[in-house]
Amino acid sequence: MIVAKKKPIEEIIDMVKDYPKLLILGCNECVTVCEAGGKKEVAVLASALRMYFMNQGKDVKIDEVTLERQCDREYLEEVRKTIDRYDAVLSLACGVGVQFMAETYMRTPVLPGVDTCFMGVTEERGVWTERCQGCGQCVLAWTAGICPVSRCAKRLFNGPCGGSTKGKCEIHKELDCGWQLIINRLTELGRLDDYEKLMPIKDWSTERAGGPRKVVREDVRS
Amino acid sequence: MSEPKTPSKLEKILRAGHPAVTSECGPPRGSDARHIIKKAEMIRNHVDAINITDNQTSVTRLCSLASCIHLKLIGVEPILQMVTRDRNRTALQSDILGAASFDIFNILCLSGDHQVFGDNPKGQNVFDLDSMQLIQTVRHMRDEGKFLGGDPIERPPRMFVGAAANPFADPFEIRVPRLAKKIAAGVEFIQSQCIYNVDKFERWLKLAGDRGLTEKAFILAGVTPFKSVGMAKYMKNRVPGMDVPDEVIKRLSGVPKDKQAEEGLTICVETIQRLKEVKGVRGFHIMAIEWEEKVPEIVERSGLYPRPQVD
């Protein structure tokens, strides 16, 4: 899922301080799972902001709504009738949702309440780690299911580099060396001979480098 | 032995069967090239070629390419070190041509230390290619005379292609397969990480030899003299991929502080003399970091002076 983390409250206060009527809009999917922007987080943030502004002697109206997602038009329609009551919307969805809201409601400022980080997994409650960078040409079949783009700090296709120490990456002693993981898995699968195959130069045109991306399925378009 | 494929002096010496000697200089953190020229002048008669590091440890320095050109202009044979951390494939190929335009005939292909170690930890990194793919690229440009994109190159580069190897890094099981990979990618000479655990190096070399790899690439053994027991301990504990046996630390601790540098040099010379006898070692890469003035002494005491003349 997309993993995000809450923005520091000081930053949020600075963003919303000039908007006396604010809607905090949560999302029921990824940001709920990583406990950054779901219904609970919306309630806590709303209460904290209300108290902050009350303490400043400012009159603010802060409402709370959580949509199923903010990346499909149908769900954004839920606030169509009420959005004009607000001076701004603070969206706790990932960057995708914030932007889609902003595109759909062009006359209302839409502000981000979380920092969107990466596509990853829940290792355990409270710990999320990156797994995929959306390179657009998945090579996992050749690297025993471990991604050299997202799990190697240098995205080497023929790693490990000389800095790999006791299975850890040179940049942080708690970070697993992606290539050590690949070698371990190839060994477990009895495929260590595959290690010597040279991985070809990557086509990065389907990654960020190629520009904003699009997927079209003509066969399902109406 | 075999016919050289490039005008590289280093290649000629190796193919003629002599043990080669290379060394390394780091460029300054400024634009005064006299700094690097002075270092090169100090050692020019005792080595066959000099590596110029490429923003090593991700610390911004005068670039390797410009430094190599300065060396070329004073008649010293440079080895261009090129990392893939900072340049995409366009810039890499372009810089290779830049080097070739000055008739720089040696290149060492590396991935590069991550930028988190340097002075720009917030910067981007590139890694469009990795070190093995860079080796393939240089060979492609040289042997096919074409760019990666397929177009022909006017006056293709003629470069002797090298890479690094670290028999002491983890995991040991893939250190020889990794060497095999680099050779399959097209590498022609290898400089190893500096050796203190000679037994382990010999073990790696033997495994490589069993696979015929020592016949396919010229392996130069890396050595670095210790200036003090403090330096030895630092390298043992703080530098990843370094293997410093306890006996070496003990030997250095056993001499008074003002004699440790001398002892460090002696250990270095002994290592070279031992490895000279080992089959598969085709030369030495002396990395005397910030101690370049000792390179001539090391070369002479190891019986590697004078250096052979090749046309």
Add this chain to the structure above:
Amino acid sequence: MRLQYPSAVRIILLPCTGKVDLIHLLRAFEKGADGVCVVGCMEGACQFNSGNLRARKRVMQAQEILEKIGIGGERVQMYNLSSSEAPRFVQIAEEMTGKILSLGPNPIKRAAKKKAA
């Protein structure tokens, strides 16, 4: 035991402090409470295993938020005692009341009064 404790303390009964969520703590202050005290079983002796441990974490989260928004993190505290320790409860109630009295009323109330004036 019919022991006396300060009348400023209002008790809300729960089956376990694990039932207290972060929002409950914040809402109390939003509605004007001067202090909130969460009193749970001794650690290791929670009737429902780890409810009191979760409560402690949530109290810490509330402290951080209240500190950042200028209300004061010390106004919410967690205490642990066993249900048979009535005198200890009185001690806690007195300690908490004393602390809140020295901190003063919830600044929101003061700000609201100033606005009304």
